[in-house]
Amino acid sequence: MAIPLAYNLRNLTERKTTTIMTALGIALTVAVLLSVAALAEGLRTSLAATGHPLNLLVMRKGATAELNSLMTRQQFQTIKSKSGIVRGKDGEPLASLEVVTVIVLESHDNVDMYITVRGITPAGWEIRDGVRVMEGRRFQPGRREAVVGKGIVKRYPAARLGGKLNFGRGDWDVVGVLDAGMSASNGEVFVDLNQLASDQRRDEALSSVLLRVNDEVALQALKNDLTTDRRFTLDAVTEKGYYENQTSAGAPLVAIGGLASLFMAVGSSFAAMNTMYAAVARRSAEIGTLRVLGFSRSSILASFLIESVLLSLLGGIIGCLLVLPLNNLATGIGSFVTFSEITFNFAVTPVIMSAGIAFALLLGSMGGLFPAASAARKQILTALRSV
């Protein structure tokens, strides 16, 4: 027969300070783990949400990023003439020639951060159908105007609507803020292709081509065609694949955080063990009484284990509550691939929270197992006799 759950609940509420302190210890461990997981998850969803599955990104062979790629206007015309490319609104193949560079912005805590600036043409807007201007308007071709991702505006005061960005050969007026959903474009600045190219003195040395194909079959065919065409040394990757590859940017932070939560887990499971041993020792006589009343050893084991698990459940829930304010908080991380910052939001998802609670329960059951076993092993008589 099982010992009623109410018995454990009463015991936990009886010693409030001990219960709360142990639970808080577990909560902190869970909170560290969860904040790292939320960071990794936010980065992953942001990068996974970037790019259309039928978009191909064409760069110079060997280039690891658009930044160190090279594309001439002549190459662009040849690429555009290939078959399998969707027609745009103007009836032309939907392909966007782009130039990409990196600038430095000073964030409000005075840390220089590198931001990607992308020069595009109307085709560049059309191919990014997930991107819309949420405030202000698009830049006008031929003008030194910029549209700034919403992820940047939150973090860099200089980049607000109506402000000015200083890079290249002078100031650029911020005329719009763009909302790219979850995608990494939220961390970029869009300007006119020709303006940026002449500003950077690279009218013929542009960066990359983004194009939309008809279907999966055309995607593979064009990819092979471009990669093997000997006239120019180019490489084509899917836009999605390109961004998913950058998830590794979060690795250093995730490594530090993961290590920290591992050590803290060891520490707090010992603490939970301590608490439970004390509970067992204090209730020796009670355990004896329970045995006399006919409860079996296994039900005593189960009861103490449940108590420990309840304790850690409490800790897990507090831990989740602690990291909840992080949800949707904007942050950024440097990527050595694009040499610029990827801005994204922390994502405290239900999956992550349940993983945190599961982690807490694991800590609790590891911490409770030995004390519960020692409670179950007690001899009735010695247990009863102890005060």
Next chain:
Amino acid sequence: MSMILRNSLRNRLRSVLTILSFAASLCLMGLLAALANAMFLREATPEQALRLIVRNRVSLANPIQRSYQDKIRQVPGVKEVIIFQWFGGTYKDSGDPKNIFARFAVQPLGLFTVYPEYRIPEDQRKAFQQERTACIVGRKTAERHGMKIGDRMTLVGDIFPVTLELTVRGIFDSPRDNESLYFHYDYLNEGLKEARDIVSTFVILGESAEAMATIPKAVDNTFRNAPLQTKTETERAFELSFLGFLGNVKVFMGVIFGAVTFAILLVSANTMAISVRERIREVGILKTLGFTRGSIMGMILGESAVISLIGGGIGLGLAHLICAALRQQPSTFFNMQDIVIPPLLGLACLAIAATIGVASSAAPAWSASRKPIVEALRFTD
């Protein structure tokens, strides 16, 4: 005193658990301290203090022109300036972390003037400087890959669309950087079809500490009206700005440090509360025997301090061992040689541990010592 030790041994299991829990936390604190040391706290070395890095004002990803070198050389206080171009590229399979080490295209003639800490046999130095396709590697990298003098190697470029065939002509030692590979900038430049004669960084060696204060402004002013403006900063400042790239690591580590400190405070307070409570009757007996309140408080506080110090010591020792193991790993964003727990920070961590131990037992110790004898003797938890 012997009472304190005996008491800590009394409930051995609990003491061991508390010590282990302290050890885990302090080990983490020690590792964080070592990491912070490697990244942010480390002071510039004497050689570093005389070096400046020149780069494009906009960012490291934007290049400047090779022709800047001659103009920089004319700036007063500049003793030597060399091209120092990050090459990157892949050596064998880049999936294996062993194959990731820094590779730079430099001007071999000035390299050893600007980096006087690089030690290399005279004949190897000459051989490297005379042969266009020669390269030198740091001792650590050479040993890791079993490279010998005369070995050939291939580097496939990523930023630069070239494939380089290099011959190892020397192996150098240095107190800090033993992993990089250096080859001739001219060899790289000749292989490029477009985007020639561009450079991402120059390294300046200053004549004296005084010159270091004036050179950066003088250099940046020289190119103020040029199409590509420059930013000149000390080598150490350059390293720090590079780390800013990883995201806000400083805040992140600070938060973890705070969480760990708070967590051990909880653990310790909890344990001491339990252990004092168990012993209230004993306190009554001690009092009847004539022990004063003060000595009872001292005993309990002492016990807690002993436990936290033992745990802390074990933890820091462990962290120290882990650091030693990490120093054998290839460097990434910072030099692995710098993963050392600074003695002062280590002591500070221990002090934090002891303070937490004592502070957390203060409240239960106080209430136990205040309890009237009769009540204490009657106390049955």
